[in-house]
Each structure stands twice: as structure tokens, then as C-alpha cells.
Amino acid sequence: MLSIADRTFRSRLLVGTGKFSSSAMMVAAIEASASEIVTVALRRIDLEDPGDDIMSMLSRDRYLFLPNTSGARDADEAVRLARMARASGGGEWLKLEVTPDPRTLLPDPVETLKATEILAAEGFKVMPYMNADPILALRLQDVGAVAVMPLGAPIGTNLGMITRFQIEIIIEQARVPVIVDAGLGAPSHAAEAMEIGADAVLVNTAIAVAGDPVRMARAFAMAVEAGRDAFESGLGRKQIEAVASSPTTGLDFLK
Template sequence: MNEKLTIAGKELSSRLFLGTGRYPNPYVQNKAIEASEAEVLTFAIRRVNLTEPNEDAILQHIENQSFHYLPNTSGATTAEEAIRIARLAKASGLSDWIKIEVSRDEKMLIPDPVETLKATEVLAKEGFVVLPYTSDDPALCYRLQEAGAAAVMPGGSPIGTGLGILNPYNIELITEQLKVPVIVDAGLGNASDVTQAMELGADGVLLNTAIAKARNPVMMAESVKLAIRAGRLSYVAGRIPKKKYATASSPVRN
């Protein structure tokens, strides 16, 4: 269980990727980050002052600067927009890791499969460490891997809904067939959702709203950290097969 998550040669002790938006204040944000023990923090590039990233209102509140940043292209509606945003972030010295988010649907924020694949192909060829946020379509996730994604991030359900994993069958297919890490992103609402994701074989999870908007974000961050460990341990241990009929744990011998 000391096995680390490795993405593009970067070893991570924590399997939790944490969003930095929607917290009630910077103090609660920092305490939640501390409780979570997350090493990767993600944020929308459009919310960051790229001319002075180290002085930005978001990043300056993060006391410990040893985190690995995963900026995202939230707000992009085309591959071209996402590519431009990613290049700006890299040029500013922020990070060469990029989470691709491309969506035309403002109501559901469902990832655009065609534009997401286009952006992934271009940025991977340019040397970015690309982690595309996508739907739970196994075929599309496989195509993203082929396009050069360093990890693939299928959503459990639409962003911020807290509906959990709506299609566990697809998530399990994705974790079984992909060779790159699978990070379940979007829609997870609590610790039990996180445990389920890990038991389905996910290599990690990304949460923001579930922690930031909880009644007690710090306590929720702690529970998510423990849920990841429990789910991963359960997955590695291996569950018993599901059966239609009962089997006595202490059979009677005749």
C-alpha cells in the first residue's frame, strides 16, 4: 500500500487531486488542503493573473509552495482556445502539466469529445503533460491515451452535481483497458463515492465542490483522504465474486 502514483515520471504519494475554487475563505482552503494531504492542486487558468502568477490572489494564499500545479482550461469551448490557454500558462512558468477542459454546454458542462481529442493530440506533441477531462466513454478514453494523454480523467457525473458515479460499469471498463493512470473527475459528492471510484480500479480522484462546499470542508477533506486509502486497499485485496444464491460461511457437514 506504499505504492505511489506515477504520472509522466512524477511520483505522487497522494492519489487525491484537489481543486482550489469555491471555498468560503483562504483559511478554510488551506486547512482543507492540509487535511487532505493532496500534492496536486488544480485551478482554472482564466482565474490566474498570468503576468504575475506568484502574486496571484489564488496562489498567494497557499502557504506551502511545494505543491504540483495542474492548471485547467475551464471555459474553453474549442480545441484552439484550450491550446492557446495551455501555451500561455506554460509560457508564464506556471506548469507544463495541463488539464484539458473543453465544453460547449454551459448547463451540463459535458466535455466536447472531438475538441478534447484535438487539443490532447496537439499539446501532447508539443511536450505538455496532458490530462484530459472527458466523459465515461471507454472508446474515447482509449483514443485519448493513444493521442498522448499522460492520464485520463473520466467524469463520474456532471461537474458539481454530487451525483456520484452514474455508470460504474463504464468506469471499470476504462480502468481495465487503459495503461495510463485513470483519475475519476467530477460529480463525486462524499467519501463513499470516492471509495467506489477506487474500488472500481481508479488510480486517483479529483475533487473540488464536494470538499469546498461541504458543511465542514476540513472534515470532508480528511474523510476523502481516508476513503481513498480504504478503496485502494479494497481494490488491491480483491472482492469476492457476486453470486445469486447464499453460501453458508460455516457449512454443515453430514
């Protein structure tokens, strides 16, 4: 089971709601993904409108809505968006995204840390999107993030786990769940993230823009399960050499 803050989840696949060809397709794909956490851009929805196309089609009993601050360029903007969302009934869960560069959409570490500290102190359950920087992960955890979401590769690139070694360090050091977000273009990328011990992954584009988003969602779901099972069964990973049969190390000095 995946535990984040005070909630537990059976699925370790988080999905996004953007970029689908239709709301109906979005709902079908999310169902096929078996995901229990869906992220939704605050700028895309009207929390106060019960007829909002995204909000009305996904049951809050079944899914944890994870509003994100996509579009925010600095901490001030992200904090304002988050407060506004909570005031409109969006709850305290938040995927924090602060991306000042509209070209790469890479997260700003300084503003992300600032916003996390402010929002965590206000009772938000903050899950910051971040570059795969181990020290930043620790700093975010120290100021109250309930999970960290390092990127596997820049968003939308489909490059997979190009930050793998950094993410391995983050996983080893973190006391909060590590959710790999962004850049995972294929189920094998998601499996790789899970095999090295990530607690979960978030996938949006790769599912939403697939020829058949429903089948692709299922493929990711299976890959995430396969990767997790492999990790938990003790994958024989990174064997650096065979055990030397006749070592030359002298221990004759031992009495």
C-alpha cells in the first residue's frame, strides 16, 4: 500500500487529467489505469461549478483530487492559487508546480522550497514537483512536504529515467514517499522507476496522447505493478562483479 500523509492507496500510479481528446476519453482512461489519485490543473477547472466538465465526471469518493498549481511562475502565485483552491472547497492536498520557464517547464527550486514552507505551515499537504536534486528533496521534506515528486526527464520529453542515479539517492535518503513525475514516456520507464524503489509514478501525456489511451493506461498500470513487485521481491540489481573465489587480501595478521 502506498501511504502519503494520513491516506493509503492500493494503486501506485497517479494520472493527470489534461491533454485528452475528450472528457469521456479521460474518464475511460483513468478508469483503466485503476489510479486512485488524479491531478488536475487549478487553472483548468472551476471548483465552485458543480457542472465543471472534469470535476463532475470523476467521483470524489473514488479518487483523491490533487489540484496542481501548473502555470505558477513563482511562490507568490502558487501560494495564491493554493489558497484560492482551498477556499473553494479544493481541500488541503496540493501538487505544487512552480515553472517560470514556459519553454522547458522545469521547476524553480528556490520558489518551490519557499512555497512549500509557506503552504505546509498553513496545513496544506504539499507534494512538490522538483528537479531530481537529492539535497532539494531533503530540504523540501524538512519544511513539511508530504511527498516529493522528482522528474524522470523534462516534462513532455518521453525520455524516461534520465535522472535515475539522482532519483536513487533521493529514494535512499527520503523519509517521505518519492513519486517520479514527468518524462515517463513508456510503460518500461514507469517500471524502471518502480524497480529502483520509487513509491509511485505520475503519468499524463504518455496516456492522454496515445492512439488508444485506455489500453495505454492499462499498460502503465501493469508496468507499475510489475516494477513494484520486482522491487519488493528483491531484484538482483546492480551486481558489480562476481564474488571473487580466491581473494588476495591478506588477513594473516589476525590472531
